[in-house]
């Protein structure tokens with residue numbers, strides 16, 4: 169197995185990775201990863217066996233010792249990976265019973281983004297079609313405006329892609345990296361009910377980064393489609409920043425993340441109003457939340473605590489998740505899960521798996537969702553999901569999105 173991570177024109181990859189696969193999101197997962205990394209971190213024979221024992225909980229003596237050296241580094245400075253030590257990379261899925269898959273490598277090689285080969289797509293099908301998705305959104309608006317507790321739900325749809333030969337996942341990830349230099353592009357081994365697949369994402373959304381005790385989260389929610397005309401594009405961005413519905417949609421996510429991080433932090437900075445981030449396809453409201461951890465909680469454990477945020481599920485989370493399982497055509501599995509990496513110190517980054525595809529042989533499945541709140545317009549939400557699909561479809565060589 170192998171994985172790759174790319175950002176800002178650099179490409180890290182692991183050729184010698186070993187796998188850790190669990191049938192579902194598991195509270196033990198961060199400890200299992202810490203154990204696997206600790207075994208790789210220390211050259212055999214240099215430390216007595218006893219000292220190598222994996223601590224029972226994250227934050228045991230070994231990770232604490234290694235952490236001290238990293239304490240001074242800011243969470244948002246420097247490169248995302250140095251590649252010189254062991255790294256675990258993988259994902260856990262959207263549903264709590266979806267498999268979690270990680271690979272552990274003793275080191276990464278680093279180089280430029282490879283040149284992508286062209287792909288050979290022959291068909292793209294929206295599942296469900298636009299009218300059916302709009303009907304589902306219209307139906308759920310009844311729940312959002314009624315007396316019940318549901319305040320936000322993220323409803324998505326799929327694009328099923330077929331090619332006349334094998335889809336080359338390294339080329340797909342490379343094309344995504346070249347077309348979206350700000351995104352974090354990951355190519356990871358995935359497990360689905362249909363068998364092993366490859367997960368490829370060019371995500372703009374940081375769930376959590378940890379460097380020493382410093383943590384950063386940059387949730388996105390509230391979106392507008394980019395316009396080819398620069399004047400109208402700037403107007404769309406300004407309108408988004410001032411739009412009450414989108415600001416409310418965004419606030420649910422910021423509050424959920426702040427509520428989770430607050431008890432874990434000795435300080436937490438949560439800006440009161442969002443800023444903007446853009447991808448070639450979309451504008452998004454974004455808030456950068458930063459804090460300092462009280463205890464040594466590793467980044468995989470933090471990601472499990474935060475996932476899924478209302479950016480991909482809704483508010484309240486459990487109700488939204490149950491409704492999504494009933495209303496969406498298929499389980500999401502890795503899509504809208506959390507993917508990232510962790511080093512032996514417990515540092516690393518996890519990102520929300522959006523602008524993503526699951527690839528198997530000649531086929532790929534893309535997913536895109538949109539946050540629905542009272543006041544949402546079904547047609548606009550359908551257009552938003554189609555615009556979000558454009559990121560991966562462009563990297564597959566297509567100039568058009570789904571309807």
Ligand SMILES: C=C(O[C@@H]1C=C(C(=O)O)C=C[C@H]1O)C(=O)O
Nearest residue numbers: 388389390391479522536537539
């Ligand atoms: C769910 C997706 O995107 C999420 C939903 C957003 C929204 O509703 O505005 C914006 C960014 C993401 O947090 C997706 O891209 O599939």
